[in-house]
Ligand code: HT7
């Protein structure tokens with residue numbers, strides 16, 4: 007497979023001005039006709055026109071109405087090349103192709119989902135529809151005529167405005183769509199099927215009435231109310247916060263059960279994985295409701311950040327994704343609790359992004375090369391979290407107003423253009439006359455910077471000094487790194503726990519006056535010192551407030567300092583962070599005790615510290631739930647020289663049980679005081695209440711005390727919504743035994759008709775850390791609701807493969823103790839699945855194979871076992887480029 011490099015970017019030789027597409031959809035085949043107005047970049051160019059095409063049957067090519075004969079063009083398995091073209095300012099190219107959507111299990115290009123046609127073109131799926139210059143800097147105005155059997159496909163949708171529709175002979179009908187805005191082909195979309203819509207309207211601030219439609223099978227319509235609420239909230243928020251208004255009269259969302267990712271921002275026709283649209287209190291949890299809000303917002307926000315202004319090439323992915331993820335994070339913060347959202351986002355960064363940045367797939371925010379672009383869409387539902395952090399740093403440095411000025415200038419300069427990350431940087435800089443020093447390094451260097459901070463207080467001089475040193479570990483292809491620009495938001499606490507009003511800070515020969523309780527230190531060199539003056543007593547520094555830069559921080563703060571911050575910091579994020587740092591330190595020490603067969607004992611101060619957070623009624627309840635949740639096993643393993651899944655698992659379980667046992671009275675009170683019999687409401691106070699109650703319940707149930715098991719069973723039975731019911735189920739499922747088996751069976755019986763709920767049931771079991779879970783997961787593969795091993799059935803019923811694969815296999819890899827079972831059974835299980843799955847869906851298979859990518863972090867036995875699986879995968883026949891890229895880079 008060919009590697010593509012950013013440094014090789016060249017402008018296209020030909021631009022496409024207009025594209026008229028016509029689809030004749032059929033059960034056995036679909037005919038796609040395209041008519042493109044082409045104009046050479048340089049007048050009189052004699053360059054060949056190279057079009058991408060994959061799995062297409064070429065029917066005919068015409069240039070200026072003249073049919074080309076076989077010798078007039080070159081066709082290989084990936085390209086159609088037209089060597090000689092008219093030396094005119096523009097000419098018309100017409101291409102007819104035949105494709106087979108019903109056989110397309112890759113869910114890339116045009117495929118069928120539950121009998122309906124739908125498309126996914128990002129990143130490079132359009133080339134599976136027709137021959138085209140499939141690159142985002144080809145921006146054209148499109149029309150799309152869709153024709154299909156009327157009874158099978160009564161609804162025909164595409165981008166833009168509906169121009170005309172009508173019946174044609176043979177029981178067929180058509181719809182003609184026109185998109186008035188230029189777009190790259192990855193934003194093209196088509197949907198045809200039996201769908202009903204929930205309709206609403208939104209009036210923009212300039213008075214445009216936009217018709218909003220959410221399309222699903224008719225029986226699911228009642229479950230789209232929250233999605234519609236989310237869409238309207240997002241439209242309003244984008245006007246209020248970014249001054250961005252919707253630009254067409256119609257906005258469609260379609261929910262499909264079969265989708266490789268969360269959703270897709272196609273112009274005016276967003277396509278969603280059903281799990282991110284459908285919600286009712288009985289079938290969706292608070293987490294689902296929150297994800298729907300965030301992802302509906304995310305896709306809508308792309309209308310400006312991604313669609314109106316798009317990427318010049320795929321290396322610039324962060325230009326749209328980093329910015330749009332940042333925007334959806336801000337949206338969700340404004341709709342709920344800012345601190346809690348920040349904690350959740352930073353946790354995700356630590357779980358998904360930091361480990362990736364330390365492994366063989368590490369790449370900068372703007373990668374230098376790729377084999378398969380799809381492999382760069384990593385993370386969970388939301389990827390590019392590092393890119394979002396980079397955008398957040400602009401805002402931290404410029405303040406809200408300065409950031410908004412930068413955004414305004416960006417749109418003023420680049421509307422309807424395909425641009426680069428430098429263009430965004432330049433807009434931010436120019437709009438504010440800002441000095442961003444070496445900030446651009448964030449785009450080009452891979453790896454998570456490690457920042458060490460040493461503090462010292464000089465009582466005589468009344469100064470407090472912070473010395474920073476930064477280092478970015480080597481990553482593949484980048485053995486050495488330059489210093490980068492790290493904004494450090496700092497506050498200093500006095501002995502009462504109050505913020506000291508900072509008056510001035512001395513740095514690099516200059517004294518800067520401040521007069522506020524926190525300030526931003528601009529750390530731009532490998533080593534740098536900042537000295538605060540007029541500090542009356544030794545303060546406790548609160549560093550990187552709000553997680554002001556995506557770095558790993560190592561400080562010289564004592565445990566007492568950290569307990570002090572946990573109890574007093576005015577920055578809530580840093581209160582949580584102090585608890586996490588303490589927990590990580592303490593767990594790492596216990597891991598070493600465990601490895602050396604020393605008895606485990608939990609520091610009583612830690613229990614006390616968490617205990618006081620637990621009973622602090624002034625704190626937000628969801629914040630408390632987060633504060634008493636221990637760092638995950640992956641996070642602890644990430645800090646070890648050789649990751650030891652068994653030790654980390656045993657220690658985390660031990661700490662949880664100790665906490666539960668010592669704090670049981672408070673935990674029980676929390677469960678009892680936070681029940682509600684009221685109807686389900688999705689708002690922050692209610693979600694926070696449920697989160698706290700269910701976290702407490704899980705702690706108590708972990709004790710395996712019959713009275714708490716009874717309590718969890720009664721919570722399970724009396725629950726009036728899925729959030730509470732599923733939380734009680736999960737609490738009970740921690741402990742192997744009959745109660746677990748019975749309650750899991752009961753839940754399946756209740757929900758077997760709802761595949762989204764059944765997928766949660768799969769996920770709960772596959773990600774379970776109960777001993778020997780590999781065997782249970784294998785059994786689940788035989789469950790009637792699971793279909794991976796029958797590709798024919800899979801084609802008919804894709805949802806049972808794709809979503810369930812995520813639930814079952816993805817969940818399994820997320821349970822370190824079972825995936826890394828020392829006998830290699832977890833690795834073998836995944837290896838076999840990857841080879842099988844790669845034939846059905848390479849994008850999903852490559853995401854699964856990434857679970858092996860950090861195999862070198864484990865002991866020799868595990869290394870050998872994982873390596874053997876990677877080698878086995880590499881030797882499989884007909885391996886996809888997607889899996890090849892991950893497996894080969896992992897082995898390198
Ligand atoms: N921009 C969208 C990315 C996406 C995608 C990428 C590769 C393969 C399949 C895909 N489905 C959607 C999604 C987003 O930004 O949320």
Ligand code: ZN
Pocket residue numbers: 304308326327330331
């Ligand atoms: Zn996106």
